[in-house]
Amino acid sequence: MFRKISDYFVYLLVRILFCIVQSLSLEANKSFACGLAFFFSRILPIRRQLLHENLQTAFPEFNDKQRRILIRTMWEHLFLMGVEVALAGRKIRDFNWTDHIRLVGAEPLLSLLHQNRPVILVTGHFGNFEIGGFSLGVLTYPSHSVARTLDNPYLNHFIKKFRESTGQFLISKNGGSPEIIHVLEQNGLMAFLTDQSAGRKDCMVKFFNRTASTFKAIAILSLQFNAPIVVCYSLRKEEGAAQFRTLHFDMYIKEIFDPLDMPPDIQNVKDITQWFTLVLESGIRQNPEQYWWLHRRWKI
Secondary structure: OHHHHHHHHHHHHHHHHHHHHHHOOHHHHHHHHHHHHHHHHHHOOOOHHHHHHHHHHHOOOOOHHHHHHHHHHHHHHHHHHHHHHHHHHHHOOOOOHHHOEEEEOOHHHHHHHOOOOOEEEEEOOEOOHHHHHHHHHHOOOOOEEEEOOOOOHHHHHHHHHHHOOOOOEEEEOOOOHHHHHHHHHOOOEEEEEOOOOOOOOOEEEEEOOEEEEEOOHHHHHHHHHOOOEEEEEEEEEEEOOOEEEEEEEEEEEEEEEOHHHOOOOOOOHHHHHHHHHHHHHHHHHHOHHHEOOOOOOOOO
16 A cells, blocks of 8 residues: 555656646756756766766776766756656647657658568667657557556556557567567567666677677567668757757657668677667667666676
């Protein structure tokens, strides 16, 4: 009973925060995000050691001041993500999406989506990945995404409602394999977050020049169903000197691997996994402030 009351209390706090965000202007929300970023990076430095360790691994050339600045802008990005999730359903519609989203290099993906083939989208905790799935739904290309079920059932239902509001369908991370296979057999669109540690028994590849465990299932599914893998991510636009522009995104379609046209340097599951890991890394190197340096990517 106590757990149920506690979960509902947390859910109410989140709903109240959403109501506050939705009642404020974009500029006010941005100022609020900047203030929270300062608080969480300087006054209450959550996971400070892990953040510095991850950045030392990824950018050994950075000094301490550069790392501190990057940590603060990362926190600002995370809080702005929350703002954008709260506002997206009200601000971005099928008739005005071009005012908020610019497609970059999308022609090959759009061509694939009009063919009778399954497609696998690959992204990471980079940019606003929630907006990525939301945007595809607005564009009338519903996708299926693998997601972990939250322990808090009220929050899980609330977030699921946002994700599915434009036609994005969720598949549970635990026990979802039959559903994933069914989607690909029906020539559907599957989306995966790939930058999570997969354990010692999975595929070992290089991520920022350090060994990282990555799920090999994506490459296996691609080969099994002849499904092209498309690396993509949605980045918040910037104004001036690294100033974020809230609710304006560039949706990048970076590179595509097609198992029906195998390049000579990609021949097996590990090669494919290393390929999409490096493509994602390349984007992160150009926009490191929009990556989640909070999670333990290198557990091996």
